[in-house]
């Protein structure tokens with residue numbers, strides 16, 4: 039099974055990706071948080087640093103572009119192509135108010151006329167440049183009834199992978215997943231479909247794979263996971279061990295390679311310290327470094343259900359001294 043790490047703006051930039059990949063193995067593709075090209079600026083220094091191949095050695099990276107004007111998209115795609123990328127992702131999912139107000143991200147989904155013109159122009163360009171374009175999308179803006187028309191538009195283009203987060207723009211990241219619309223895509227998409235959303239356990243994976251198998255077994259064996267990997271960094275290894283066990287079971291042999299249910303806290307501490315030290319080298323003062331670490335703790339806290347008091351102190355820390363004392367308590 040191909041497993042993709044979802045892009046999370048502000049959380050999964052190159053320092054994070056490289057460090058995660060150093061300690062936890064098994065992700066096939068990392069998707070970079072979006073680049074947002076504008077007039078006279080194809081990508082800002084932060085965005086450029088994030089995708090430069092020398093900052094992404096050892097990880098398979100797919101850069102992502104968020105745009106509403108085809109000439110912006112194509113200029114950024116050309117710059118990425120010059121860096122050596124031949125696979126690029128288009129963001130049609132971002133639900134943020136400022137993004138949607140500019141007709142970008144999921145703000146494109148209720149402007150289907152403009153969307154189609156945009157797709158005509160970017161697929162024409164990427165075809166000439168031999169760039170594979172994938173799309174990461176929601177299933178509509180405010181209403182599930184929009185999905186049929188949107189999918190019909192997608193079916194006109196050679197999308198390398200249509201990664202679907204089955205929520206509306208107005209659902210943000212909270213409302214229940216709309217599986218009916220995902221099933222509709224499995225049955226009606228002419229392009230390969232990949233699922234993304236709320237996968238946190240092996241049971242979740244089994245449930246989604248069952249839906250895919252029952253509705254279109256020809257779809258690629260691939261899933262995209264985001265917060266599940268942040269909440270439990272070992273999740274990728276659990277998935278790989280589970281696959282291994284399944285294969286062995288299918289071969290009627292004794293199970294080998296079963297994963298241990300013991301979480302490796304020592305490794306997690308090394309991973310934490312590595313990330314923390316790199317951010318310390320990159321930023322100052324303390325509060326900026328701690329801001330980056332606290333983003334991680336909003337997910338990691340779920341691994342420490344009995345330590346809410348300490349977690350709260352970590353999230354309130356303003357100086358390294360306070361932060362270090364609380365983190366030490368946890369470990």
Ligand SMILES: Cc1cc2nc3c(=O)[nH]c(=O)nc-3n(C[C@H](O)[C@H](O)[C@H](O)COP(=O)(O)O)c2cc1C
Nearest residue numbers: 044045046047071072174203235236237263264265
């Ligand atoms: C803080 C945050 C930032 C995100 N940034 C991006 C982004 O830059 N590009 C994108 O396509 N999706 C972005 N997403 C959406 C995720 O990639 C993913 O679709 C979403 O979290 C659902 O998957 P999950 O339940 O496995 O996390 C972001 C989500 C969050 C919570």
